[in-house]
Amino acid sequence: MxxxxxxxxxxxxxxxxxxxxxxxxxxxxxxxxxxxxxxxxxxxxxxxxxxxxxxxxxxxxxxxxxxxxxxxxxxxxxxxxxxxxxxxxxxxxxxxxxxxxxxxxxxxxxxxxxxxxxxxxxxxxxxxxxxxxxxxxxxxxxxxxxxxxxxxxxxxxVTTPQLHYLVVCTNTKNNYGNPTLHGYYIKLSEAFKHVRQKQINNGQYVAELLLDAANGVGGIAAKEFQKYLGTTLAINIYNDGNGELNYMCGADYVKVQQVPPVNFSLKSNFRCVSIDGDADRIVYFYTDEDNKFHLLDGDKIATLIAEYLKELLKESHLSFQLGLVQTAYANGSSTDYILNVLQIPAICVSTGIKHLHNKALDFDIGIYFEANGHGTVLFKETVVKTIKEAVINPKRSTNEKEAASKLLNIINMINQTVGDALSDMLLVETILHAKGWDIMEWEKMYEDLPNKQLKVKVNNKSIITTANAGRQCITPEGLQDEIDKIVSQYKKGRSFVRPSGTEDIIRIYAECENLCDLNKLIIDVALLVY
Ligand code: 16G
Ligand code: ZN
The missing domain is CATH 3.40.120.10 (Alpha-D-Glucose-1,6-Bisphosphate, subunit A, domain 3)
Structure with missing residues (x-):
């Protein structure tokens, strides 16, 4: 049969x-x-x-x-x-x-x-x-x-993260949420509105942003979100699907090119968001009064989240082990900030979400983000249970209970199944609102090292193999020594080459303290793989 x-x-x-x-x-x-x-x-x-x-x-x-x-x-x-x-x-x-x-x-x-x-x-x-x-x-x-x-x-x-959500909800018999798109929008938006309550603006924070939706499915989801969010957040959507998908717009373009998207109505010093074609990546950016472009990428988002979660844990007197997972593409300044200022462990793993997600599961609360803007936060079941108990524990002070309740709402607005651009956006907006920050204030957390990426077309990308989370070349023999020699000439220099897992190319990344040195550094490294 x-x-x-x-x-x-x-x-x-x-x-x-x-x-x-x-x-x-x-x-x-x-x-x-x-x-x-x-x-x-x-x-x-x-x-x-x-x-x-x-x-x-x-x-x-x-x-x-x-x-x-x-x-x-x-x-x-x-x-x-x-x-x-x-x-x-x-x-x-x-x-x-x-x-x-x-x-x-x-x-x-x-x-x-x-x-x-x-x-x-x-x-x-x-x-x-x-x-x-x-x-x-x-x-x-x-x-x-x-x-x-x-x-x-x-x-x-649907967006990719919506599909992940639907799979989890179907398999956990509604424990995570209702397995419908309505269930998705309602879960995230209710949590968002609950934290914000009646106060829509706060300090320097204004509840309005400009969104570049890459002409992809994220535009549809953002419009839908807007209906659920009402006046709590005004999302002005550009590249909403009328233009060409991902063409000179979207999170990948904005992050790699370090320029604003096309067809976008920039206002100086105004918070802007770019998501990618299936809405699982997000970066923030703005242009200042001199028209200079400023990028706040996945690393900036991760550090903002980590710092805020740390604060809430402190306020609620709950102690959990926080950890942050990054890849080799994380800006060196972000890693320094996480380790030295936030004093949270920062782990580097290979590129690709499955590696980050798996590692984040090791922590009570595991935050993971790729610099390209793909990331989320994972909370252990036991953590969620303890926070829920803290919210209603009469022995706890009002302050402690309030902080615990904020944590609980944050958990509900996060799509823990995978990086979700729109869920991450709600989270960032919540944190900026809580702090009363505009985007410039957020940017000041730490200063990115100037950085750049290049891609080189080769006949056979598999001649390059790497170890140590993509940071070291194993083959061809001698290549890593040559890279090390070049990098050692630059202050705070770092560079690596790895075969792309999605295209037939080799990717090159470089960062160093002085912007004027960056081009020479990356081109010298690129010449080694030509
Ligand atoms: C995919 C990965 C992304 C990674 C990128 C690297 C998932 C869901 N997406 O888009 O995490 O950053 O590939 O591409 O895992 P690359 O290997 O071409 O650099
Ligand atoms: Zn994507």
């Missing part, structure tokens, strides 16, 4: 088109949209197997995040909202690369190896961003899911 069903898997519409090997990388499969149909079909099959093996709902998100509109991609989301387990990334890569003639036997092999009980029901929660190619790709995935009798719960156009 099983065998009979599996024979139906070969679908003439979704035959393998390309012979090149494609890898399930940091962000799933990502490539030109027109090469993805059979991949989506096969990922639909795999999602069913994954759901059966975990006996839980699995997420399937169709997006290529900050990449150009003609790209697309797919990633699977595991039951607790985390990225697909590493061993299954390998299974996914194998499955997608086998020839059609071996598709059935490969599926049989996975079922056998993973000991999958095919009679278990499978649920796959699907979502997609606003790309033109996404509906066709969704059809391919749904066909794959249904041929193995999986149940599809499609949520249409």
């Amino acid at each position: 099983e065998h009979f069903q599996l024979k139906n898997i070969l679908n003439i519409k979704y035959m393998k088109k390309y012979s090149d090997n494609i890898q399930y990388g940091t962000a799933g499969f990502r490539t030109k949209a027109n090469a993805l149909e059979y991949i989506l079909y096969r990922m639909g099959l795999l999602a069913v197997l994954r759901s059966k093996v975990k006996n839980a709902a699995i997420g399937l998100m169709i997006t290529a995040s900050h990449n150009i509109g003609s790209d697309n991609g797919v990633k699977l989301i595991d039951p607790a909202g985390e990225m697909l387990e590493a061993s299954w990334e390998q299974i996914a890569t194998n499955l997608v690369n086998v020839e059609d003639a071996n598709l059935v036997s490969t599926i049989e092999h996975i079922i056998k190896e993973e000991n999958i009980n095919m009679s278990v029901d499978a649920i796959v929660i699907t979502g997609r961003d606003t790309r033109e190619s996404s509906p066709t790709l969704l059809n391919a995935a749904v066909t794959g899911i249904e041929v193995l009798y999986g149940i599809v719960q499609d949520f249409g156009i």
